[in-house]
Amino acid sequence: MALDRLKKEETLAMRMRLIGQSCKLFYSDDPVKILRARGQYLFDENGERYLDCISNVHHVGHCHPSITKAAAAQMDLLNTNTRFLHDNIVLYADRLAATLPEKLCVFYFVNSGSEANDLALRLAQQYTQQEDVIVLDHAYHGHLMSLIDISPYKFRKLAGQKEWVHVAPLPDTYRGIYRENHPNPGQAYADTVKDLIEEVHRKGRKISAFFAESLPSVGGQIILPRGYSAKVAEYVRSAGGVFVADEVQTGFGRLGSHFWGFQQQGENFCPDIVTMGKPMGNGHPLACVATTVEIAEAFTANRVEYFNTFGGNPVSCAIGLAVLDVIETEDLRGNATRVGAHLKDLLTKLQTQHQIIGEVRGAGLFLGIELVTDREKRTPATKTAAFLRHEDRICVSTDGPWESVLKFKPPMCFSMEDAELVVQCIDRILTVATTAFYVGMHLLDIYCMRSLNTIKDSHKDLISHIHNFSVE
Template sequence: KLLCECPPRGIREELSNHSPRSLAVGHCHPDIVKAAHEQNQLLNTNSRYLHDNLVDYAERLSKTLPEKLCIFYFLNSGSEANDLALRLARQYTKHEDVIVLDHAYHGHLTSLIDISPYKFRNLEGQKEWVHVAPVPDTYRGLYREDHEDSVTAYANEVKNIIEQAHKRGRKIAAFFAESLPSVGGQIIPPAGYFQKVAEHVHKAGGVFIADEIQVGFGRVGKHFWAFQLQGEDFVPDIVTMGKPIGNGHPLACVATTKEIAEAFAATGVEYFNTFGGNPVSCAIGLAVLDVIEKEHLQAHATEVGNFLMKLLKEQKIKHPIIGDVRGSGLFIGVDLIKDQAERTPATAEAEHLITRLKEEYILLSTDGPGRNVLKFKPPMCFNKEDAKFVVDTIDKLLTDIEKECLSQEKTSTCST
């Protein structure tokens, strides 16, 4: 039996291979199962044949997004969505180069490994057309919480990259980033950063792509989309969505503007995805939106997320190994450190902690360059009782770890 990355404790049966963040509204939600079953009994075709579900789903999605994002392409996975976003950007701009954030991960296709520093640094290295900008991390990044204007400072890093690229005759097609860098360490970019970056990128003739695959669909609580945390005046040119929109069913989407879509269509080479937007997938997508609305899961994510953050910050006071607690809604990171001054990643300690948590039927994992950030991205049905159970267990295990360090008289190598 598994308690997988903190889903509700009532769900102790064997879970599927989907990560919990993909199970946006919970494992085997009856409404989702019913929608799939009923549509399967009626009709399922490839997307060469139009069906009302596709149009209905596009209309429902459009109501959650800014008005200019009104063209939708349906696909099967987040990787497919990000690959298509890259194609759209290049066709529209007639440029090739892409700016990404350090330690980013955007998918497993070859095209996406090329723009994922998390992957390519362990493989064939960085391509000439890829440019890596610093993660806008105000806790352990280049410009921290005490910087007078970290927003401008981080955005200027992107501006400098563009200027250097232009000197080499390169042209920017896109700035490609998760709205909240996840693999990069559960980072919350300072508000206003995307606006300034978009200004530099647009001036260079590029577009802004917001990867919402892990962080969209109400997870951040305050807003339906994580990019909206930056402010009402910020709208990406392209938004990508993945697994959570189908609650783990293969469903993904790219939303963009008419101008970008028309430039893509002008090639005369049609875009066709055999199963993207099929009737069953769209029925499931509609059911997910229904559940989020009916069960008030966005407001729930805010309430439970605030409660979880409060509990974790209380642990930060109690356990010096916790250097930072950051997040929004049910997207939260706990940064474990060896010392308060240097903020050295407590990599071994983090690994030890998640191993001990597994023995308690709680599956957490780590992210960030130092593999020291505990990531909390449970299904949005995760509740306060679950939150307290998880944090109480973490408290107990950290206390045990501290006692073990003291008893072994190895405090110099322990986080405390």
């Protein structure tokens, strides 16, 4: 197969014509065409290498040969649906069960994190016989209609907030209502959920579920404060609801120290439903819901079949099993711990040199850098973040309500050298930006004294750069 059948401009023209424009491209002013990938590296049509700091989906590394081999072997044998008995689905469920607290022992396999969250919502509503859901501000739980309803990040731009959806403050100790100087932000933020439940009760409504990512990602790579989840679970359960932990972004050892993000909240906390997705199949459409016997039984009680055509098929499960094998045999959790710590350390050192870095946070290979134009006021440095996003063939991405958080969630084989490379790159860009700022100030003085058409082209370019870096 020829790798590059179309010229980049042809690909782009066909893309514009044939694919819905709501499906956006990275770097839309100069999109990147990637032809092949290996581990944490992407290669474009000219063979140029990009360091991938964002593909959490390709968890054990792009195009890992063990995954390809497992997929091809099973594709050659059998790929039926789950109405037939098969070993792969039960062996895979058993392996997943071993990573989870004992009570999360019933599994439903689906094709995407969105399908998993939709099913989690059904399970919660059927078990509690209630409808209302509490979600965190800025949360995103998927692209399906039911999930847009419980995703403030989406519904605020679309149909708005439904009467059965209630938004709790994002427990963000950098920008939120309780910050790092609060004596017990975990309790304080949990109390906001308690207050919300009381407000819901005053409206004569009842809570079905509290739905939250274990580490809010679109919200800005947020680490929930200690004690938060256990307290919220206590309040939600007293109100008759269940706690749904969305692990679509954070599961499968990304944090290094724990296999699941929710485990960071301590051993006394266990969700009632866990959803998983992105990294699960290393790019293959595979996702899952884990829950308790009680919730599963309530779902079965109405005797209505749940059938998912592709979910849990022998190929998907063979791939899922192979991913778990690679995580173990290559000690990718150990790697996430070591490389993540080194990367965080380097970024924290960088913070001492660059005023624009307001905070470095995260765990393992799930890190975020808050960029601010003013450390005191914590003013989001949105434009600098956007500029950093695709410089020097280092793919990072931005998130958070102001798109001011640079986020790292690379394939788990990310190395010490990769960490050093990306930090050097950020350092260089921020240094140029700082210099450009002072040069820019001087140039703007000149600019004010002359008419526009006397400014040389090179100066125009420089002014454009200044705009990118300093005018936030």
